[in-house]
Amino acid sequence: MTDMGGDQVEEAVTSCATLLRAAAAGRDWDGVRAGRLEWSCRRTAEHIASDLIAYAGQLAGRATTAYVPFDIAIDEGTDDAGLVDVIETTGALLAAAVRTTPREVRAFHPYPFRSANREGFAAMGIAEILLHTHDIAEGLGLPYEPPAELCARVLARIFPHVRPEPDTPWRTLLWATGRGDLPGREPVTEWRWNNNLVIGTERLTLQGVTPDAAADLHAGGTGGFEWIGSGPFDGTRQAAGLLASAYEQGVHRPEWGMFVLVRREDGLAVGAIGFHGTPDEEARAEVGYDLSEDARGRGYATEALCALAEAALARDEVKLLFATIDRENAPSQRVVARAGFTRASEEVEKAARELHGLEESLRMYSREA
Template identity: 65%
Template sequence: MSGDQVEAAVASCTATLRAAADRDWEAVNAAGLEWSCRTTAFHIAEDFAGYASRLAARARHRLPLRITLPEGTDNAGILQVIEATGALLAAAVRTAPPGVRAFHPYPFGTADREGFAAMGVAEALLHTHDIARGLGLAYEPPAGLAESVLGRLFPHVQPGPEPWPTLLWATGRGELPGRAPVTDWTWYNNLVIPAGRVTLTGIRPAAARDLALGGDGGFDWLDDGPYEGTREACTYLVKAYEAGVHRPEFGVFALVRPEDGRAVGGIGFHGAPDEDRRVEIGYDLVTGARGQGYATEALRALTEWALARDDVGTVLATVEPDNLPSQRVVTRAGFTRATVEEEPATDHGHAGDEQLLLYVRRP
């Protein structure tokens, strides 16, 4: 997701609202909000400016930045401000390196350039909808924009038959047949976890689909990466997303080296924790990255992240009996061989396979 989508969302917004620029936007509330249509329109510009400045500055917190409208600014002037601040956000997204992240509170504290682009598009689409409904205007953005927002900010939401009604439903603005109304919602930027010399970068459903189909998922892979295990894991991630059971914090991560931005492997969970608070981890590395300790650092970091949660009490890993390097990795990461008594009690996915060795780590 790039500056192109931001510009398309701005164009969709301003083209719709310009048709009612001669109306009194202050006298009418945006649908579903306590803000007037004028306040809501300016809010879009405020978000664009805030997102652009944070991303450009690589901000670690909210910036002391505020934009204001001169007294007497009419609706046409507000639309110009939306266009100007939207252009700033598009430029910030285009010029930010792939690995750069900046502050955003929901839900993991930061977002990358795709996240800021998606949030900007979401603000434009959703609040244009709110204003248009308040003013009695028809509005439906390009389906591709809504689909991109869903795939990047709503990975926990099962795709619907049409992306725009699904996005409205997911944000409490509409109904979908067979689904309960949404009264409380949030979006999800991808989770990133520092892991020594690599960063574990959460793979979004759109990127996972590309990887599953043989693409690079938007990552710059070392050598001939990714390894087949990562592609297979991404296939399962896409299936979970399409079934509406994907939990993004328990998905798949790329191991990215910060110094050169190269992805050297993949690591992730086989699913969300079960009813006994158990979760299983799998990992692989591209050939040229093996034997350098990357897997150990990644496995240790992701395991410790999981065990710090209230919903995880046991982390499992399974290894082939003849894979001595992987056995050393799990041992260095703090795992121990399951006892004879533990193995039946911790049967979890592949852990019941007699051809695999089960390793366990607990707090």
């Protein structure tokens, strides 16, 4: 799997600069509104440069609680061609920051979980470039369509809640940001992109898996993580396949998805944990987990389950978590017990078998809010 990184940022900048340079001569950028925005085309181009340097600054400065309080100013008298130079320069700085920032570093961004890693900032920068180049092109009456693969990767990285249209990723991105229509879908009037959720524990970080990472894991890859020697367990790859399928169907919700357990001491992935879907109509959600073989017997599963359960039960959408465990799997039964889950009654298990097809070999454990 190739990370969303500096190469993709540079590809987006090239796409932008190619169009804007051709439009720099003989056009009034300052007197023309940029598409559906309230800004002029020139103000929109300045905004692209401002966002790119801001994202580079967040990563370089390792800001964790707020935006770094700085901005750029364009020299008086700079013409539109010079402004394109600024976009190319700030894009190069973001690409460099993405390439040199360690994978585990997260910096402040408000939406929606108040942090993003280098791939998140790369994807947000690319989205700013593509979408605002579109706005400028629309204002100037020029055709513009960026590389389809770039659009698809932006969608999978920071729009995981949006059902993709494999044949039209650019139109899907425009629709998802209120800039266009898609057949069969209601117009979008409000939107935010969605960086992955990370939950911290004493020894681990539970890192939300994005749809593109899930697809790679399911196909036998690493998902962009560095794994402990034995690699992902089979259950992790199967769960990743379910997440990728949910994304394709438009029903994936990141906070009720899958998380990879990354060890703080060395950055190695040691297992996965997550939900089998969003909470049902009775505010119940099922949780599952597994560990790589080399990481077992150290309490990681218990630590992760405790943190995930507490985070989930603090939400209004869920009142009860449950897990189903094979009757012969004593270690896993001890994990759920240590995490505050209790064995369901025989009546509850019987109902689960009759109504939901719970296998005879499984036992049910639950924890309430």
